[in-house]
Amino acid sequence: MELKGKNVVIAITGSIAAYKIPLLVRLLKKEGADVQVVMTPVARDFVTPLTLSTLSGRPVISQPFDALTGQWSNHVELGRWAHLMLFAPLSAASMGKMANAIADNFLTTLYIAAKCPVYFAPAMDLDMYKHPANQKNIETLQSYGNTLIQPQEGELASGLCGAGRMEEPEVIFDILKETLKKKT
Numbered sequence: 001m002e003l004k005g006k007n008v009v010i011a012i013t014g015s016i017a018a019y020k021i022p023l024l025v026r027l028l029k030k031e032g033a034d035v036q037v038v039m040t041p042v043a044r045d046f047v048t049p050l051t052l053s054t055l056s057g058r059p060v061i062s063q064p065f066d067a068l069t070g071q072w073s074n075h076v077e078l079g080r081w082a083h084l085m086l087f088a089p090l091s092a093a094s095m096g097k098m099a100n101a102i103a104d105n106f107l108t109t110l111y112i113a114a115k116c117p118v119y120f121a122p123a124m125d126l127d128m129y130k131h132p133a134n135q136k137n138i139e140t141l142q143s144y145g146n147t148l149i150q151p152q153e154g155e156l157a158s159g160l161c162g163a164g165r166m167e168e169p170e171v172i173f174d175i176l177k178e179t180l181k182k183k184t
């Protein structure tokens with residue numbers, strides 16, 4: 001239970017690599033971390049909120065507010081609660097929004113409310129990953145002090161092979177664990 005007392009936000013966007021995130025949530029919880037999962041509306045088509053809320057023990061947040069009840073989720077409070085935020089898998093679309101402070105959903109709004117170290121693990125097809133717009137956005141996020149978890153080379157969902165595959169959840173877990181252990 002080396003991560004007891006550590007608050008972690010896992011923010012998921014619409015990429016096929018989202019199916020790997022439940023394992024990461026499980027690993028963090030097993031080590032004692034408190035995990036809040038945030039998803040874009042598109043991400044909910046790739047992995048179910050039910051799986052993630054069950055594993056994390058907290059309701060998943062996707063929308064800034066519930067239109068029926070008027071109940072809203074406080075991104076500023078969550079930004080202050082988190083000791084670390086991970087954006088994984090990070091789609092090209094959300095990365096572009098984050099690089100430009102386009103806060104048009106809960107996930108991107110939370111990003112600009114972060115007060116903690118931010119890690120991001122892009123996932124996309126090799127040609128998307130190579131596109132100058134994405135490379136520029138990666139550099140922009142790094143210039144904000146965010147840490148890139150480099151995508152790996154390998155087989156991609158498109159059937160092509162190359163760089164763009166999200167790092168494996170076990171490796172991401174080790175990176176986050178080391179960072180969280182260093183922070184008091």
Ligand SMILES: Cc1cc2nc3c(=O)[nH]c(=O)nc-3n(C[C@H](O)[C@H](O)[C@H](O)COP(=O)(O)O)c2cc1C
Pocket residue numbers: 012013014015016017040041042043090091092093094095123124125128157
């Ligand atoms: C099957 C499928 C897989 C996708 N995988 C990726 C991906 O790995 N990376 C990416 O940037 N976009 C991917 N997309 C496109 C995104 O889902 C799309 O750009 C979406 O608008 C992203 O929204 P979000 O960032 O708000 O979640 C995929 C789309 C489909 C249909």
